Amino acid sequence: MRLDAVLSTIDAALPQALDRLFDLLRIPSISTDPAFKPDCARAADWLVADLQSLGFEASARPTPGHPMVVAHGGTGERHLLFYGHYDVQPVDPLALWDRDPFDPELQDGPKGQVIRARGASDDKGQLMTFLEALRAWKEVHGTLPCRLTIFLEGEEESGSPSLIPFLKDHKDELTADIALICDTGLFQDTAPAIVTMLRGLLGEEMTIHAANKDLHSGMYGGAAQNPLRVLSRILAGMQDATGRITIPHFYDGVSELPDAIRSQWQALAFDHAKFLGDVGLSVPAGEEDRTPLEMIWSRPTAEINGVWGGYTGDGFKTVLPAEAHAKVSFRLVGEQDPDAIRRHFRAWVEAQLPADCSVEWQGHGNSPAGVMAIDDPAFEAARAALGEEWGRAAAYVGCGGSIPIAGYFKTYLGMDAMLLGFGRDDDQIHSPNEKYDVECFHKGIRSWARLLAKLA
Amino acid sequence: MRLDAVLSTIDAALPQALDRLFDLLRIPSISTDPAFKPDCARAADWLVADLQSLGFEASARPTPGHPMVVAHGGTGERHLLFYGHYDVQPVDPLALWDRDPFDPELQDGPKGQVIRARGASDDKGQLMTFLEALRAWKEVHGTLPCRLTIFLEGEEESGSPSLIPFLKDHKDELTADIALICDTGLFQDTAPAIVTMLRGLLGEEMTIHAANKDLHSGMYGGAAQNPLRVLSRILAGMQDATGRITIPHFYDGVSELPDAIRSQWQALAFDHAKFLGDVGLSVPAGEEDRTPLEMIWSRPTAEINGVWGGYTGDGFKTVLPAEAHAKVSFRLVGEQDPDAIRRHFRAWVEAQLPADCSVEWQGHGNSPAGVMAIDDPAFEAARAALGEEWGRAAAYVGCGGSIPIAGYFKTYLGMDAMLLGFGRDDDQIHSPNEKYDVECFHKGIRSWARLLAKLA
Numbered sequence: 001m002r003l004d005a006v007l008s009t010i011d012a013a014l015p016q017a018l019d020r021l022f023d024l025l026r027i028p029s030i031s032t033d034p035a036f037k038p039d040c041a042r043a044a045d046w047l048v049a050d051l052q053s054l055g056f057e058a059s060a061r062p063t064p065g066h067p068m069v070v071a072h073g074g075t076g077e078r079h080l081l082f083y084g085h086y087d088v089q090p091v092d093p094l095a096l097w098d099r100d101p102f103d104p105e106l107q108d109g110p111k112g113q114v115i116r117a118r119g120a121s122d123d124k125g126q127l128m129t130f131l132e133a134l135r136a137w138k139e140v141h142g143t144l145p146c147r148l149t150i151f152l153e154g155e156e157e158s159g160s161p162s163l164i165p166f167l168k169d170h171k172d173e174l175t176a177d178i179a180l181i182c183d184t185g186l187f188q189d190t191a192p193a194i195v196t197m198l199r200g201l202l203g204e205e206m207t208i209h210a211a212n213k214d215l216h217s218g219m220y221g222g223a224a225q226n227p228l229r230v231l232s233r234i235l236a237g238m239q240d241a242t243g244r245i246t247i248p249h250f251y252d253g254v255s256e257l258p259d260a261i262r263s264q265w266q267a268l269a270f271d272h273a274k275f276l277g278d279v280g281l282s283v284p285a286g287e288e289d290r291t292p293l294e295m296i297w298s299r300p301t302a303e304i305n306g307v308w309g310g311y312t313g314d315g316f317k318t319v320l321p322a323e324a325h326a327k328v329s330f331r332l333v334g335e336q337d338p339d340a341i342r343r344h345f346r347a348w349v350e351a352q353l354p355a356d357c358s359v360e361w362q363g364h365g366n367s368p369a370g371v372m373a374i375d376d377p378a379f380e381a382a383r384a385a386l387g388e389e390w391g392r393a394a395a396y397v398g399c400g401g402s403i404p405i406a407g408y409f410k411t412y413l414g415m416d417a418m419l420l421g422f423g424r425d426d427d428q429i430h431s432p433n434e435k436y437d438v439e440c441f442h443k444g445i446r447s448w449a450r451l452l453a454k455l456a
Numbered sequence: 457m458r459l460d461a462v463l464s465t466i467d468a469a470l471p472q473a474l475d476r477l478f479d480l481l482r483i484p485s486i487s488t489d490p491a492f493k494p495d496c497a498r499a500a501d502w503l504v505a506d507l508q509s510l511g512f513e514a515s516a517r518p519t520p521g522h523p524m525v526v527a528h529g530g531t532g533e534r535h536l537l538f539y540g541h542y543d544v545q546p547v548d549p550l551a552l553w554d555r556d557p558f559d560p561e562l563q564d565g566p567k568g569q570v571i572r573a574r575g576a577s578d579d580k581g582q583l584m585t586f587l588e589a590l591r592a593w594k595e596v597h598g599t600l601p602c603r604l605t606i607f608l609e610g611e612e613e614s615g616s617p618s619l620i621p622f623l624k625d626h627k628d629e630l631t632a633d634i635a636l637i638c639d640t641g642l643f644q645d646t647a648p649a650i651v652t653m654l655r656g657l658l659g660e661e662m663t664i665h666a667a668n669k670d671l672h673s674g675m676y677g678g679a680a681q682n683p684l685r686v687l688s689r690i691l692a693g694m695q696d697a698t699g700r701i702t703i704p705h706f707y708d709g710v711s712e713l714p715d716a717i718r719s720q721w722q723a724l725a726f727d728h729a730k731f732l733g734d735v736g737l738s739v740p741a742g743e744e745d746r747t748p749l750e751m752i753w754s755r756p757t758a759e760i761n762g763v764w765g766g767y768t769g770d771g772f773k774t775v776l777p778a779e780a781h782a783k784v785s786f787r788l789v790g791e792q793d794p795d796a797i798r799r800h801f802r803a804w805v806e807a808q809l810p811a812d813c814s815v816e817w818q819g820h821g822n823s824p825a826g827v828m829a830i831d832d833p834a835f836e837a838a839r840a841a842l843g844e845e846w847g848r849a850a851a852y853v854g855c856g857g858s859i860p861i862a863g864y865f866k867t868y869l870g871m872d873a874m875l876l877g878f879g880r881d882d883d884q885i886h887s888p889n890e891k892y893d894v895e896c897f898h899k900g901i902r903s904w905a906r907l908l909a910k911l912a
Contacts, residue, residue, distance in 0.1 A: 199674065201674075201774065203772045203774075205772070210736075210737065211735040211736050211737055212735055212736030213735060213736075215735060216857065217757065217759050217761065217785060217787065217856075218655065218657075218787065218855070218856045218857020218858060219752065219856050219857060220735070220752065220856070221752065221757040221759050221785075221787050221856060222741075222742040222743075222748075222751035222752055222755055222756075222757040222759075222787065222856075223731070223732065223740045223741065223742055223748035223751040223752050224732070224735065224737055224740075224741055225737060225739070225741040226741065226759055226760055228691070228760035228761075228762075228763050229691065229692070229694075229695070229759075229760055231688075232687075232688045232689075232691035232692040232760065232763070233688075233692040235684070235685065235688035235692075236685070236688040236689040236691075236692035236693075237692075238685075239685070275679070276679065276680070279667040279668055279669060279671060279676070279680065280666075280667050280668030280669075280812070281666065281667055281680055281681060281812045282811060282812055283681070283810070283811035283812055284679045284680075285678075285679060285680055285681040285682065285810070285812075286678040286679055287678075292678075292679035295678035295679040296675065296676065296677065296678055296679050299678055300678075301673070301677040301678040303673050303677050303678075303682055303685075303774075303776060304682055304684040304685055304688065304766065305673065305684075305766050305767055305772070305773060305774055305775055305776070305777075306684075306765065306766035306767040306768045306773070306775070306777075307684050307687075307688070307763050307764065307765055307766060307768075307780070308763065308764045308765075308768040309762065309763055309764075310760065310761050310762035310763060310783070311761055311762040311783060312762045312763075312764040312781070312783075315820070316659045316661070316761070316783060316785070316820040316821060317761060317762070318657065318659075318759075318761060318785055318857075319761055319762070320759060320761070321761075321762075324763070325768070327766070327767060327768075327772060327773075329677075329772070329774055331673065331674065331677050331678065354739070354741070355738060355739035356736070356737045356738055356739055356741075364771070364772040365772060399674070400673075400674045400675050400676070400677060400678075401672065401673075401674020401675060401774075402674060
């Protein structure tokens with residue numbers, strides 16, 4: 001069993017793997033702050049060198065921002081692309097850290113050893129799980145397991161400004177059979193999970209106008225239309241009493257969950273009470289016939305993200321404002337068409353405007369939901385590999401938010417993606433005292449080795 | 457006819473009356489700006505000297521802020537108090553003035569001569585109409601028409617911080633049979649009017665809390681309660697489809713207009729279309745069976761004055777906020793009890809809160825409506841005097857806003873008030889290029905002479 005040899009090699013070399021990760025964690029590659037630009041370049045160069053040591057033809061490609069690391073290696077029919085990012089979030093407020101964020105340390109935690117450092121989980125620790133699996137594979141087999149492209153970004157935490165142009169310019173070089181994206185987590189800290197459904201997002205900003213100037217409520221109160229009232233009525237009407245969204249045609253393209261997925265989700269035994277209880281809530285607020293897990297993974301939403309109008313300072317001002325504003329967003333699922341929903345939403349609002357009122361629109365984000373085609377054999381291989389490693393069935397799960405890179409691979413390279421990772425909910429990514437469990441790092445490496453054995 | 461002699465004296469001495477007003481207007485008595493404190497004192501002293509020249513025992517009384525001018529004169533059974541204020545609004549933006557705001561000038565306007573200066577209408581020109589009427593009276597009769605107390609404030613434009621303590625400390629000295637307050641205007645620029653109904657005001661600020669922190673709409677959207685949605689539903693429900701306010705017991709103490717007042721209002725031939733049209737509106741937004749004039753003078757309101765919550769900056773943030781805020785106010789009429797309405801409103805809101813939500817309250821202003829007892833003979837005397845001078849029936853009118861001094865006289869001195877004045881809607885009080893029509897000044901003086909003749 002050569003897989004056993006690979007796994008033993010991984011186990012034996014864990015201290016060295018941690019040393020390498022610590023080297024990378026010591027580089028403060030904060031992409032959003034120009035002061036750290038040389039450090040981002042240094043992190044890219046470190047990865048290029050490490051990939052070259054694994055036999056890859058690797059280079060750091062300049063962009064208007066931070067470099068992209070691209071490496072090619074291995075041979076075979078099957079061509080996999082691996083994506084991760086080497087940049088990290090800023091560290092402020094620094095005072096809330098227990099130690100220097102760029103001086104990594106192994107610490108004993110209540111649930112085992114943790115790697116404490118900025119980027120330990122997001123995403124340096126996660127991307128290194130893949131490289132360490134390749135290292136062990138190479139040591140046992142002398143070669144890489146298949147044809148591989150490694151693509152590591154340095155701008156993920158700062159909006160990826162160079163990403164789309166780079167994908168367009170390097171379409172042929174980067175397009176593989178499937179992308180493996182390692183930037184997600186375990187399900188509820190224990191169950192391995194592969195994200196196959198990502199919600200889309202549509203943002204709208206509206207300004208309701210009534211009178212041609214702010215009015216005094218003593219002079220006009222009662223007789224004049226109040227745009228805050230008009231806005232409140234519109235926003236209040238987006239859902240009916242059962243939580244169903246009332247905008248016509250909103251549910252076009254929303255399908256019921258396939259039975260196979262539904263039973264996988266049921267098997268996850270999601271702790272709905274804990275999910276809500278952790279943020280001080282107890283009763284799910286969405287459609288009354290859906291569980292919270294369905295609500296956040298497979299159902300669309302209409303949410304109010306911001307409202308403002310009139311006097312909002314200290315004290316009181318008896319103003320009837322001339323205008324009122326709201327930012328509204330829709331999380332989209334399945335085949336919902338963002339453009340159609342924008343159109344239907346605007347028409348629905350406009351039909352409700354009383355006399356003397358008008359609405360002004362500003363469109364924001366507009367991305368369809370991502371639904372992965374799980375017929376690529378990599379999916380079932382990954383599910384099996386993860387299940388073997390973690391001793392628990394792996395599930396195809398949803399993700400309530402959006403992970404733009406998966407959509408970009410689909411849009412610009414025509415390539416499906418498989419998202420899996422080993423983060424835990426308490427990793428404090430983007431926050432002080434970020435950590436990555438040594439168990440996650442270790443079993444993450446082993447998970448990739450198992451998956452590569454199935455795909456090789 | 458000695459009234460004719462008084463009126464002729466007024467007509468003949470108009471140039472001198474204007475000279476005196478201009479002297480007063482040249483004093484920049486801006487009460488809110490400490491830099492003008494000496495000017496406020498100078499304006500008070502100027503008025504003391506003028507009142508002394510009319511035979512009053514007059515003095516400027518120090519307060520922690522600007523002085524109060526108090527003068528006593530005349531004899532007789534009947535004791536009238538006259539109230540005005542000698543302080544003025546700031547003048548900024550100065551660049552929008554056509555000339556120095558404190559260098560008054562007579563200018564020819566499209567509708568006749570105007571007095572251009574800060575304070576020309578609010579309130580120096582108005583208060584001088586009364587003093588000039590007394591001057592002419594004294595010239596003809598040799599005495600003042602009746603027992604008079606003159607009470608001129610210097611802090612009306614800066615929140616009257618010294619007023620209530622001064623009223624309490626000088627209750628006996630200031631209490632008369634009735635107060636005459638000259639700080640209002642003609643009805644629609646032409647009809648003399650006496651304000652007998654002032655709406656009260658109740659302010660409430662509420663914060664709706666849901667989750668214990670801001671949530672990400674990708675992670676929680678659909679499942680978590682959104683306080684902006686809860687707030688929108690509450691605010692949207694304050695009125696039903698007919699514009700009637702839905703809060704239980706809200707209309708307790710609201711009476712229908714007496715027939716006599718209703719017919720006076722109908723005779724005013726209020727131009728509802730112009731009233732709304734001037735601010736870009738065309739359809740009244742209040743109770744469907746009421747005219748705009750009723751809405752603003754005799755009907756209570758529930759208005760949203762400010763709403764805020766979530767992300768309100770540029771761009772977009774997919775936040776589900778932990779809290780949402782609104783400032784709401786109620787204009788009150790008749791016998792509505794502000795404390796009871798606050799109680800009913802809070803109970804009504806709290807009954808609508810879904811699971812996991814709470815509300816936090818901050819009370820703001822709380823003043824009952826003012827309804828003048830028009831059985832004092834001064835009211836019918838004033839209505840007759842005004843009708844004779846202006847050639848048009850004078851009406852008892854309402855005022856949608858609040859004029860706090862009338863309520864303070866009632867509360868602290870037990871004294872009713874009669875509010876009448878000669879301002880016009882285009883006087884630009886509080887704005888650049890304030891003016892007062894010479895016609896209003898002249899006929900204002902004559903109006904007081906006629907009224908004093910009836911009351912003497």
